[in-house]
Amino acid sequence: MTDAIATFPDPETVLSRLPALVVGHRDAARLSVDGEITSLKFNEAARALTDEAHLVCNLPLITRKLRLNVGQTAASFDLLELFAFVRPARFTLPTIFGLAQSLSLAHPLTSDPIDEVAILGTLARCLLADLSADTYRWHKGVAATAMAMARAGWPWGPVVLGALGPRAERSGGLAAWQGLPEWEDGAPPPPPSDHSVSENEASQRLASLLGDGSEARPAQAQYSRSATHAFHPRTAQNAPNLALAEAGTGTGKTLGYIAPASLWAQKNGGPVWLSTYTKALQRQIDQELARLYPDPKERAAKTVIRKGRENYACLLNVEEAARISFAGAAGTRDAVLMGLVLRWLSHTRDGDMVGGDFPSWLGSYFGRARLGALTDHRGECLYSACAHYRRCFIERVVRKTRRAELVVANHALVMTQAASRKGDPDLPRRLVFDEGHHVFDAADSAFSAHLSGAEGAELRRWLRGRETATKGRARGLSSRVEDLLTDDDVAMGHLRDALEAARLLPGPGWLGRLTTDSPRGPYEQFLGHIRAQIFSRVSDARGPHGLECGTESPSPDLLKAADLLARAMTALSQPLTALAKRLIALLDEEADSLDSASRGRLDATARALSLRSDMVRAWGTMLADLKRTPDPAFVDWFALDRMDGREVDAGLYRHWLDPTKPFADTVLEPAHGVLVTSATLLDQRTAMEDEDWSRAETRVGASHLVLPAKRFSLSSPFDYAANTRILVVNDLRKGDVTQLAAAYRALFLAANGGALGLFTAIARLRAVHGKIMGPLEQAGLPLYAQHIDPIETGTLVDMFRAEEQACLLGTDAVRDGVDVPGSSLRLIVFDRVPWPRPTLLHKARRAAFGGALYDDMLTRLKLSQAFGRLVRRAGDRGIFVLLDAQTPSRLLSAFPDGPTPERVGLAKAIDMTRDFFNTAPSPENPER
Incomplete structure (x- = not known):
C-alpha cells in the first residue's frame, strides 16, 4: 500500500490542489487552483487535460470533443465515477446539470462552461460529505471496495478513504455477491381460475388508479371497458379472446389496460404479462404500477420486470472478473469498472444491467464488451452447480414471475419462451402486447434462422467452451453437466460425440480465414463459396454496406459444399438430440434420488440442447433446400454483413414470408386472452375501415386465428x-x-x-x-x-x-x-x-x-x-x-x-x- 493510501489524505486538501475543466459545445473553461477561471479553445483544453490531472465530468464525452483517447489524458478525477461509487444503483444524467439535479444543488441556468466550471468542486464536496455522514445509506462494502480501487490506481480512491475516516480501517471483503439475500422456493402455484372482468369493474378500477379529483378522460374509460374482452374465459381450444385496440397518443392506454389486467390477476390468482417492444416503455409501465401498488414492498412482491438472461449480472462472471481485476495484473480501468460494479451489486433492485438501475453511461466508459462479459449472454449458466445459484438474480426473477400478478416483459422474450416451451403450463395465458405495431418485426426476428459464421462460432463456443488462451473464460457443455452424467455411460457417449462433431463448426479466427480465402472445414468452406457467389452476382461490391444475393441457381461448387455441410449438421444434431432425450429420461429414472436443484439443471440443459438441436436441423433443411423447389412459406438469401466497410459475418438466411403465422401458432393460439394495442395499428382512417383493419390483422397475426378479433379505435384527445x-x-x-x-x-x-x-x-x-x-x-x-x-x-x-x-x-x-x-x-x-x-x-x-x-x-x-x-x-x-x-x-x-x-x-x-x-x-x- 502506498503512503498516500495509508495516510488517508484530507479530501479538502486534495480538492484545493485540483484544477477543474469543463468542455462545452463551443469552447472550454478551466478553474485554476488559485480560483481563476479562463476560457480555452479545444486544443488548449486538450493540452491541459493531457499535462495535468483535472476535476471533470464525463471524461469519455470530453475526450471525444477534444479528439483524444482516454488513455492520453492524465489521471483525471471524474465526478461521474465518484457518483457511481458514492450513490450506487441511483440514477443521474451523465452531465453537470444531471449531477446537480441528483444532489439537489443549484445549477446555472445556462450551459456555458464559464458558469459550470465553478460548481464542479461543490459537487465533489457534496458527494464526499455523503461518505463522511453518519447517516450514509450505502455503506455496505464501501471501505473494502475503495481500498481495492485505490491500490489499483483509482484517482478518487485515497480521497474516498480520507472521507470515510476511521471507517476506512474496518475490515470487509470485496465479495459483494456473498451479501445478497438468497431466494426461496415454494410450492408450484395452482392454475388460475376463469372469472371474467366486467366493464363496470374495469371502470371502477381505473377510477381508483386515477384517484379523486382526476380529470375525466372518457376515451380512456371507454378503452378500459373495451379491453375487458381479453379477460373473459375462452370458449374454444386454440381460439383466444383477441382484442385489437388503436388508441391515439394521450388516450392513457397504459392505465387503461392495467385496470382490467390487474383485476383479472387478483380475481383468478394468475399472472398477466404486459409486453413491450422497447425498454423505455418497460420503465414507463413500471412507474405507472406505483399507482396500483403505492407500497414499494407490495409492488416488489406483486410485479416483476422480466427480461432475457443476457440482461442480468451473472454472479459467477462478476466474481471471476473481480478476482482478475484486483489481482494486480489488470489495468486501472478494469479495477475501476469492477469496483463500481461491486458497489452497484450490493444495492441493485434486481441485477438488471441493461435498462435497470445500472448506470447505462458506464458502457461508454469501459466498453460494452466488458459489461457484456458480466452477464450470461452466451447461455453458459451452470444452474444449480454454480456456487451463487441461491443468490442468482435470474433465478430470483424467474421465481418471482411465477407468483407475480403483473409481469412486464418484452416481445422478444415472450416469443422465444413460447417457442422453446410450447405446451408448458407455466406459459402466460393472458397477454397484453403494447407497441403492437412492432409485433411483426419482433416475430420476424424470433422465428428466423441464420446459418452464418457468427451463429456457428457461437454454437461451437457453447458446446466446446473457449479454445484459445485469451483472457476470460467460457464454460463448455462438459463443465456444465458432466458431473451429473459421470455414472451414465450412454449420456457420456452422446456428450463426447456432440463435442467431437462440433469441431466442424467455425473455429477461433474463422473470420480472418474467410476474408483471406483460407477456410478450414465444411462450415467455413461453405461460407467461402457464399462469399464468392455474392461478389460474382452483385453489381457493385464496393462501399461500406452489406451485400446480398438470391439463392437461385447456386454454383456447382456451392452445392457440393452445401452437401458436405448438411452431412456435418446431421452428425451434430443426432448426438445433441440423443443427449437431450437422455437427460429427460434421467429425470424419470432417477426421480427418487434427484434433488430439486439437479432436476432443474437437467431440465434446463435438456431444453437448451433441444433448442440448439432444432436449430442445427433447420440449418440442414436450409442446405438441402438449395437444390429443391423453394418452400413458398420462407424467403432464403445469401448475405455478407459489413460494419463501416469491414466484413463481420456471412451466411445463408431464412425468414418466414409471414412471421405472424408462427407467432399465432406458438403465442396467440395457446393463450386464453390477448390485447394487442398501439397508437398506430391502423394504416389510415378512411371510408374503407374494414380494409384498414384487415391490414392491421395481417400485421399482428389475427388473420390466422379461428375466431375474429374484437376491434376498436379511439382518436387522440389533442387539438x-x-x-x-x-x-x-x-x-x-x-x-x-x-x-x-x-x-x-x-x-x-x-x-x-x-x-x-x-x-x-x-x-x-x-x-x-x-x-x-x-x-x-x-x-x-x-x-x-x-x-x-x-x-x-x-x-x-x-x-x-x-x-x-x-x-x-x-x-x-x-x-x-x-x-x-x-x-x-x-x-x-x-x-x-x-x-x-x-x-x-x-x-x-x-x-x-x-x-x-x-x-x-x-x-x-x-x-x-x-x-x-x-x-x-x-x-x-x-x-x-x-x-x-x-x-x-x-x-x-x-x-x-x-x-x-x-x-x-x-x-x-x-x-x-x-x-x-x-x-x-x-x-x-x-x-x-
Whole structure:
C-alpha cells in the first residue's frame, strides 16, 4: 500500500490542489487552483487535460470533443465515477446539470462552461460529505471496495478513504455477491381460475388508479371497458379472446389496460404479462404500477420486470472478473469498472444491467464488451452447480414471475419462451402486447434462422467452451453437466460425440480465414463459396454496406459444399438430440434420488440442447433446400454483413414470408386472452375501415386465428389543428448533403433548440452532424447524436429531455417509442420519406402483401410514429418538417386530422417555424 493510501489524505486538501475543466459545445473553461477561471479553445483544453490531472465530468464525452483517447489524458478525477461509487444503483444524467439535479444543488441556468466550471468542486464536496455522514445509506462494502480501487490506481480512491475516516480501517471483503439475500422456493402455484372482468369493474378500477379529483378522460374509460374482452374465459381450444385496440397518443392506454389486467390477476390468482417492444416503455409501465401498488414492498412482491438472461449480472462472471481485476495484473480501468460494479451489486433492485438501475453511461466508459462479459449472454449458466445459484438474480426473477400478478416483459422474450416451451403450463395465458405495431418485426426476428459464421462460432463456443488462451473464460457443455452424467455411460457417449462433431463448426479466427480465402472445414468452406457467389452476382461490391444475393441457381461448387455441410449438421444434431432425450429420461429414472436443484439443471440443459438441436436441423433443411423447389412459406438469401466497410459475418438466411403465422401458432393460439394495442395499428382512417383493419390483422397475426378479433379505435384527445404544423419542404435538391445540413441548421436555430432530427441513413446523420455542430454550438444549442456520441441511446434521450434548448439526431431507435413531453421536443425534422429498405426479404413480402400499397402502408406507419413523438400531453405544441420534395400526397394521410400539411420552400418553412414559436398560444392551449 502506498503512503498516500495509508495516510488517508484530507479530501479538502486534495480538492484545493485540483484544477477543474469543463468542455462545452463551443469552447472550454478551466478553474485554476488559485480560483481563476479562463476560457480555452479545444486544443488548449486538450493540452491541459493531457499535462495535468483535472476535476471533470464525463471524461469519455470530453475526450471525444477534444479528439483524444482516454488513455492520453492524465489521471483525471471524474465526478461521474465518484457518483457511481458514492450513490450506487441511483440514477443521474451523465452531465453537470444531471449531477446537480441528483444532489439537489443549484445549477446555472445556462450551459456555458464559464458558469459550470465553478460548481464542479461543490459537487465533489457534496458527494464526499455523503461518505463522511453518519447517516450514509450505502455503506455496505464501501471501505473494502475503495481500498481495492485505490491500490489499483483509482484517482478518487485515497480521497474516498480520507472521507470515510476511521471507517476506512474496518475490515470487509470485496465479495459483494456473498451479501445478497438468497431466494426461496415454494410450492408450484395452482392454475388460475376463469372469472371474467366486467366493464363496470374495469371502470371502477381505473377510477381508483386515477384517484379523486382526476380529470375525466372518457376515451380512456371507454378503452378500459373495451379491453375487458381479453379477460373473459375462452370458449374454444386454440381460439383466444383477441382484442385489437388503436388508441391515439394521450388516450392513457397504459392505465387503461392495467385496470382490467390487474383485476383479472387478483380475481383468478394468475399472472398477466404486459409486453413491450422497447425498454423505455418497460420503465414507463413500471412507474405507472406505483399507482396500483403505492407500497414499494407490495409492488416488489406483486410485479416483476422480466427480461432475457443476457440482461442480468451473472454472479459467477462478476466474481471471476473481480478476482482478475484486483489481482494486480489488470489495468486501472478494469479495477475501476469492477469496483463500481461491486458497489452497484450490493444495492441493485434486481441485477438488471441493461435498462435497470445500472448506470447505462458506464458502457461508454469501459466498453460494452466488458459489461457484456458480466452477464450470461452466451447461455453458459451452470444452474444449480454454480456456487451463487441461491443468490442468482435470474433465478430470483424467474421465481418471482411465477407468483407475480403483473409481469412486464418484452416481445422478444415472450416469443422465444413460447417457442422453446410450447405446451408448458407455466406459459402466460393472458397477454397484453403494447407497441403492437412492432409485433411483426419482433416475430420476424424470433422465428428466423441464420446459418452464418457468427451463429456457428457461437454454437461451437457453447458446446466446446473457449479454445484459445485469451483472457476470460467460457464454460463448455462438459463443465456444465458432466458431473451429473459421470455414472451414465450412454449420456457420456452422446456428450463426447456432440463435442467431437462440433469441431466442424467455425473455429477461433474463422473470420480472418474467410476474408483471406483460407477456410478450414465444411462450415467455413461453405461460407467461402457464399462469399464468392455474392461478389460474382452483385453489381457493385464496393462501399461500406452489406451485400446480398438470391439463392437461385447456386454454383456447382456451392452445392457440393452445401452437401458436405448438411452431412456435418446431421452428425451434430443426432448426438445433441440423443443427449437431450437422455437427460429427460434421467429425470424419470432417477426421480427418487434427484434433488430439486439437479432436476432443474437437467431440465434446463435438456431444453437448451433441444433448442440448439432444432436449430442445427433447420440449418440442414436450409442446405438441402438449395437444390429443391423453394418452400413458398420462407424467403432464403445469401448475405455478407459489413460494419463501416469491414466484413463481420456471412451466411445463408431464412425468414418466414409471414412471421405472424408462427407467432399465432406458438403465442396467440395457446393463450386464453390477448390485447394487442398501439397508437398506430391502423394504416389510415378512411371510408374503407374494414380494409384498414384487415391490414392491421395481417400485421399482428389475427388473420390466422379461428375466431375474429374484437376491434376498436379511439382518436387522440389533442387539438392538433391548433397546436401543430406539418410542412413538406419542396426546394431541396435530393442527395445534396450541404443543402440538407443547411436546412437542419436553420430550422433548429429558428426553433431555438428543442429539436429532434430523424434520419433514414446513418451516413447522412454523420455528415449533417459534422456540418451543423459548430453553428449550433455558437448559438448555444447543445447537439447530441446517436451513433456519434459515446452514450447509449436511452441516456442520450434523457439528456435531450433535460435541456430545453438541446437538439438530438437519431435514427429508428429514436423515432419509435421515445417519450419526451414538454418544451424539450417542439420540432421534428425528418430527412426524407422513410421508404422500406429494398432488401430481398422486403421484395418478397412486397409481392405477397400488396406491392406498392404495402410500401405505402409501412411508410405511413413510420411517419405516424415519428409525428407521435411531437405532442405527448395537453398543451404541447410543435412543428413536423419533412425535407423531401418528392413526398407523395397519398402518404400525408399518415398524420392526424386537423393540421393540413403544407408544401413550402425552405425559407418559408424557417419563417413559419420562427413565427410559430414566437406566437403566444391561446389560453385553451397554453405553451408548454
